[in-house]
Amino acid sequence: MKPLTLAALLGLAAVAGTAQAADPNLARNLAATCANCHGTNGRAVEGAGLDPLAGLDKAKILQKLADFKSGVKPATIMHQIAKGYTDEQLDLIAGYYAAQK
Amino acid sequence: MMLMKRRDFLKAGAAATALASLYGCAGGTRASGHVVVVGGGFGGATAAKYLRLWSEGGIQVTLVERHAEFVSCPISNLVIGGVKTLADITVPYDNLRNRWGIRVIQDEATGIDAGKRTVKLAKGGELSYDRLVLSPGVDFLWDQIPGLAKADAQARILHAWKAGPQTVALRQQLESMADGGVYALSIPKAPYRCPPGPYERACLVASYFKQHKPRSKVIVLDANEEVVSKKGLFIKAWDDLYKGIVEYRHNSEVKDVDAGSATAILEFDKCKADVLNVVPPQRAADLAARTGLKLINNRWVDINWLTMESANTPGIHVLGDAIFPAPTMPKSGHMANQHAKLAAAAIINLLAGQEPNPAPVVMNTCYSFVDPKNVIHVASVHQYDPATRLVQPVKGAGGVSAARNEVEGKVALGWAKNIWADMLG
Incomplete structure (x- = not known):
């Protein structure tokens, strides 16, 4: 096994946080839990007043989520929801939405 | 008697090939097969759409729904209060048919043969399935x-x-x-x-x-x-x-x-x-009991939280208000939508010969109007816990509004538009 592949696999295992192998679609599945409000694949209904997430910069999404989690950024509900996900899960979610064009 | 064979369905669903470009390029093992979804509410409609979206058109989907159009329970209290009309909370099934290539049948499922994997329809005929999604809602205990x-x-x-x-x-x-x-x-x-x-x-x-x-x-x-x-x-x-x-x-x-x-x-x-x-008082729709699905307290369907599959009947995945909920989980449209995505992901894996996701997450938000403008919410996030085999509420997450407010009044209406689009758009 090439070192790079091994590293990638180890990274994946760390992300899953369990002894079992992570589902390759874990990021997609986690991101879909946000779609009720933020639209299928992050494409929110225009004019409905909720933030679309598709194609946003990953670092910006992560910073916003971190600020919700810490309470730095005031929110009606996102401070309560962000705390329900691990940092690894939020990283996967942000990466998934950033990749949506 | 009409018995719908998968091959016939594929012929009928010629749109599927044309749709392939919508889904982007496929990778890995593609799931295929025929999934019948019974019930076109928050659970069933979402499952039907996400099965098509995530299988990249590989899975054929038939949705059986009694009504010609979807009418939303969330926001319906605003109709009762005289603030909205029924038209405001009604959404057609057109996009599921035309955009997603789902066969939507307006009919009622009157019986399920779990051994033969067939669904009997009120207007006559049967549908055969590889896996069934049952999102039947509740019936009343008159x-x-x-x-x-x-x-x-x-x-x-x-x-x-x-x-x-x-x-x-x-x-x-x-x-x-x-x-x-x-x-x-x-x-x-x-x-x-x-x-x-x-x-x-x-x-x-x-x-x-x-x-x-x-x-x-x-x-x-x-x-x-x-x-x-x-x-x-x-x-x-x-x-x-x-x-x-x-x-x-x-x-x-x-x-x-x-x-x-x-x-x-x-x-x-x-x-x-x-x-x-x-x-x-309510329980899982009668069809669940008639099918022989294991109920808890004689009311709610016992399911496996990695797949939403019935605890005693393989091949039948149950969603929404009909299930025995995990701890602190409400019977809500939002939660049914989340059940549907969990089930869709699991069904696609199973039909491709893969294990279901071992770490599913579901979450809920629920907005209530206390007057035509001011709203209060409750939210929760639930993560799968291998020890209890349940999705458990995350401690320290979720909660309710600090106070009723007009900002969330606008968010609540935006939530409705987005979840209706997520399931039917």
């Missing part, structure tokens, strides 16, 4: 309120707990009621569909009375010991906004009804109303 056993009594004493004609009919009863009248709302013991829904309804009817019929009263007959959801926020709304209009009575289970005089009969008391609205 036997627990004998006076409502007959159709004419049910036509007079409404539930309006399934959005549609009853929603409009209840609105008409409230409009016809003279000022100084009494609207009484009976709430069954939990669990029932939409825990905060009855309290929201009490608020919106009270709001209508306050503006148009100020001498009228709202009496809430709650079978529960206390307000089941968002307790402090609802009580504060009644105290601040509807003093002298809303009267809340706990431990007030309605045992029977005299439909002719619109009288609710409690154990030691009676309550005569001008408009009596009874939300009856």
Whole structure:
């Protein structure tokens, strides 16, 4: 096994946080839990007043989520929801939405 | 008898190939097969769409739904309060057909043969499936309120707990009621569909009375010991906004009804109303029990939280209000949408010969209007716990609004537009 592949696999295992192998679609599945409000694949209904997430910069999404989690950024509900996900899960979610064009 | 073979279906669904470009390029093992979805509500419609989206068109999907259009229970209390119309909460199935290549059949599933993997339809014929998604909602336990056993009594004493004609009919009863009248709302013991829904309804009817019929009263007959959801926020709304209009009575289970005089009969008391609205006790739709699915407390379907598959009947995945919920999980449209995505992901893996995702997550948000502009929420996030094999609420996450506010009034309407698009857009 090439070192790079091994590293990638180890990274994946760390992300899953369990002894079992992570589902390759874990990021997609986690991101879909946000779609009720933020639209299928992050494409929110225009004019409905909720933030679309598709194609946003990953670092910006992560910073916003971190600020919700810490309470730095005031929110009606996102401070309560962000705390329900691990940092690894939020990283996967942000990466998934950033990749949506 | 028509037996729908998968091959015939593929021929019929010629649109599927043309749709392939919509899904982007496929990678890895592609799932294929035919999934029948019974019930086109928040659970079933979402499952149908996400099975097509995530299998990149590889799985054929047939959705069986009684009604021609989807009518949303969330926001329907605004119709009862006179703020919205039925058209505002109605969404067609056109996109599921035309955009996603789903075969939508307006019919009722009358029976399921889990061994042969077939679904019998009321209008005749059968559908065969590789996997079945059952999102049938709730049926009412009319036997627990004998006076409502007959159709004419049910036509007079409404539930309006399934959005549609009853929603409009209840609105008409409230409009016809003279000022100084009494609207009484009976709430069954939990669990029932939409825990905060009855309290929201009490608020919106009270709001209508306050503006148009100020001498009228709202009496809430709650079978529960206390307000089941968002307790402090609802009580504060009644105290601040509807003093002298809303009267809340706990431990007030309605045992029977005299439909002719619109009288609710409690154990030691009676309550005569001008408009009596009874939300009856509920259980998983009868089709679940008839199919032989294992129920808990003889009411709710026992499922596996990695797949939403019935605990005793392989190949049948059950969603939404019909299931026995995980700890603190409400029976809500939002949660049914989340169940649907969990099930869709698992079904696609299983049909491709792969294990289901070992770490599913679901979450809930629920907005309630306490007047036409101000809203309160409750939210929760639930992560799969291998030790208990349940999705458990994450400690320290979730919660309720600090106070009712107009910002969330706008968010609640935006939520509705987005979730309707997520399931039907």
